[in-house]
Amino acid sequence: MMRRPTVYGSISLLFLASCAVIAVAQRGGWRGDRGWGGDSRRGVPTWNIDPRFLPDTFTFARVRFDSKGYRDKWATDYPDSDLNFSLRLQQLTALKVNPNPVIVDLSDDELLEYPFIYMIEPGDIVLRDDEVRGLRRYLLNGGFMMVDDFWGDVEYASLRRELKKVFPDREAVEVPLEHEIFQCVYPLQEKPQVPSIHAAGRYAYDGQIQTWEPRYGSDTTRAIYRAIFDDNQRIMVFICHNTDLGDGWEREGENKWYFEEFSVKKAYPMGINIVTYAMTH
Numbered sequence: 491m492m493r494r495p496t497v498y499g500s501i502s503l504l505f506l507a508s509c510a511v512i513a514v515a516q517r518g519g520w521r522g523d524r525g526w527g528g529d530s531r532r533g534v535p536t537w538n539i540d541p542r543f544l545p546d547t548f549t550f551a552r553v554r555f556d557s558k559g560y561r562d563k564w565a566t567d568y569p570d571s572d573l574n575f576s577l578r579l580q581q582l583t584a585l586k587v588n589p590n591p592v593i594v595d596l597s598d599d600e601l602l603e604y605p606f607i608y609m610i611e612p613g614d615i616v617l618r619d620d621e622v623r624g625l626r627r628y629l630l631n632g633g634f635m636m637v638d639d640f641w642g643d644v645e646y647a648s649l650r651r652e653l654k655k656v657f658p659d660r661e662a663v664e665v666p667l668e669h670e671i672f673q674c675v676y677p678l679q680e681k682p683q684v685p686s687i688h689a690a691g692r693y694a695y696d697g698q699i700q701t702w703e704p705r706y707g708s709d710t711t712r713a714i715y716r717a718i719f720d721d722n723q724r725i726m727v728f729i730c731h732n733t734d735l736g737d738g739w740e741r742e743g744e745n746k747w748y749f750e751e752f753s754v755k756k757a758y759p760m761g762i763n764i765v766t767y768a769m770t771h
Contacts, residue, residue, distance in 0.1 A: 548765075551604035553594060571739040596617070614645070634725065634726060638730045663719075671767040673763075682755075685701050701713075716731065735756075
């Protein structure tokens with residue numbers, strides 16, 4: 491079975507404040523920097539982990555895969571997204587977090603060392619046979635995969651086709667807002683939709699903030715969250731469709747309005763809820 495890092499204290503993975511806006515603003519705050527140049531951490535501060543607790547440390551693990559389109563789609567938002575999200579987990583939760591995210595391949599045995607993995611931009615993903623076998627083994631042994639940042643019917647059909655190779659007898663189903671994954675830390679009132687920083691607009695339609703990215707022939711104005719469950723009704727794959735939570739993490743240091751509107755209110759609360767669910771089930 492998948493080994494999960496120890497959860498410390500009665501607050502488990504809960505934020506150390508009850509409101510996302512207050513928590514990030516006061517404990518973390520807006521980091522108006524990017525760390526360009528020779529800074530490999532892009533301006534994201536690091537921290538020390540007691541070597542005694544390394545086996546009990548959460549590490550953000552990003553999945554590397556092949557695409558039909560341009561190369562390295564799996565690396566979208568990297569490394570800023572992974573670094574920023576790891577920082578916020580360390581600052582604002584009781585979870586001990588590795589400051590150094592990793593990249594994993596679905597065919598490698600070391601995949602089983604990470605109970606949470608993150609896949610991004612799978613709109614034209616292609617899985618090899620060894621990756622299909624590796625992902626199936628990982629998920630059935632207690633692993634959890636979050637899928638993020640893809641839009642429209644065509645991209646979803648591509649992902650669905652590849653996941654059917656992994657689980658021919660299981661279908662991804664839409665997850666209701668009442669499900670624990672939306673309520674376990676932050677009781678969300680809606681399914682959050684985060685656009686890229688370039689698509690976001692304050693006054694797109696009748697004064698409403700644009701939260702979607704258009705795709706030809708598809709209605710992308712509604713975020714759709716789907717899941718593939720195991721036989722015990724544990725979510726194995728959580729699919730965040732028509733939303734880009736990773737951009738909310740990546741771009742937090744670029745624009746204060748975007749940080750406050752999308753990072754603080756949507757991307758981080760949903761991300762924390764997802765990790766909390768993954769690490770406690």
